[in-house]
């Protein structure tokens with residue numbers, strides 16, 4: 001097919017022309033511009049890529065595009081070879097890979113990025129990102145979260161045991177990545193931190209990094225702004241154990257996901273441990289790219305449930321014990337029966353109870369416990385409670401509270417009900433389940449649907465947006 005004698009450069013130019021049609025601008029810049037055409041021998045084009053990782057990335061993500069480009073520029077007999085510039089300075093030719101589409105690259109056995117594990121301080125903020133809040137990147141771990149003070153029960157047994165396995169053999173078990181998921185305040189962060197702390201305690205040389213997804217995203221945005229994405233990525237590639245908290249926030253953030261995917265692959269392939277937390281299981285993580293989700297499933301996903309009564313009792317006792325306080329079992333049982341939202345609230349009540357007893361110089365007994373629980377309800381009423389929201393919204397739309405909680409599916413009832421659910425989610429800490437409960441025992445998926453419906457209307461319907469803004473004035477600033 002090729003009658004004209006051509007050189008590597010012109011063939012590669014032709015390839016790039018095709019590739020450009022299929023690949024977003026940014027990816028093109030990142031992954032194709034650095035490639036140097038090395039030689040063309042017969043129908044085989046050799047391209048030089050900056051690293052083995054780079055080669056793997058191309059193989060994994062752009063194999064079809066490359067095949068198409070080669071078909072076009074050389075013909076179906078065309079072959080592509082890579083020449084990898086490795087740190088040692090010599091060339092390495094991995095086997096032709098693009099003829100095996102979707103093949104997962106073999107674990108990398110060439111030198112991973114240079115890192116001296118025994119000198120974690122050298123790893124601090126190697127990229128000059130202004131968003132580090134003066135914190136050392138190595139110390140996002142909070143030593144108060146340990147396995148010792150993490151109560152085990154049926155509600156968290158799998159996650160806790162998997163966490164312990166990972167903590168004793170990071171990167172070695174098949175729980176990589178380990179995904180811990182569950183509702184608000186159920187102990188995801190505590191468990192993820194406990195794993196990190198234990199690894200740190202037994203492997204002081206390991207670079208364990210706990211970072212919230214929000215922080216990760218902010219750092220990424222800064223890196224984009226400062227033109228230092230490579231530094232940002234390089235920094236994360238040095239981590240031995242990466243703990244990313246609340247990955248659901250990656251939803252819809254395409255570029256951050258792309259970079260995280262890159263980091264994830266590299267860490268995973270080099271036997272580094274990845275731990276993530278999320279407020280929902282991977283299958284429900286909408287807005288995350290399929291290729292990320294499929295990788296999340298490589299390891300283990302373990303959920304945390306609402307603790308059962310016995311576990312709530314154990315958590316209260318642990319908390320009291322930690323604070324050196326001893327109270328009647330009757331009171332503990334009463335508290336465990338009264339609070340069934342999440343562990344954070346349970347702890348909050350215990351803390352208030354101890355504080356009250358100290359302030360009033362009183363014994364902790366049933367009376368004080370009742371009083372504290374009442375006060376907590378009153379306190380929160382001064383803020384925004386689900387009741388105030390439901391009342392305000394029903395008055396505004398002139399429907400009764402019974403209708404708000406009732407079964408009617410009439411539009412004039414459903415809409416205010418959905419608005420109230422939307423504000424309840426926004427202004428209270430209640431779980432979706434509890435919100436559903438207050439609206440006549442509805443399912444949490446109904447609440448999600450309501451929130452989504454109203455959020456979408458807010459985006460696209462100016463009238464609804466104005467109504468929501470008006471209503472919001474009743475609730476003031478969010479706490």
Ligand SMILES: Nc1ncnc2c1ncn2[C@@H]1O[C@H](COP(=O)(O)OP(=O)(O)OP(=O)(O)O)[C@@H](O)[C@H]1O
Pocket residue numbers: 149150151152156182183184185186187188189190191279315318343344347
């Ligand atoms: N099993 C447990 N034993 C003892 N304390 C726990 C347990 N689970 C959670 N806690 C405590 O409850 C509080 C809330 O836990 P944590 O912050 O880990 O929840 P979370 O699931 O990460 O919440 P969010 O979804 O809001 O991020 C923390 O103070 C934590 O120490």
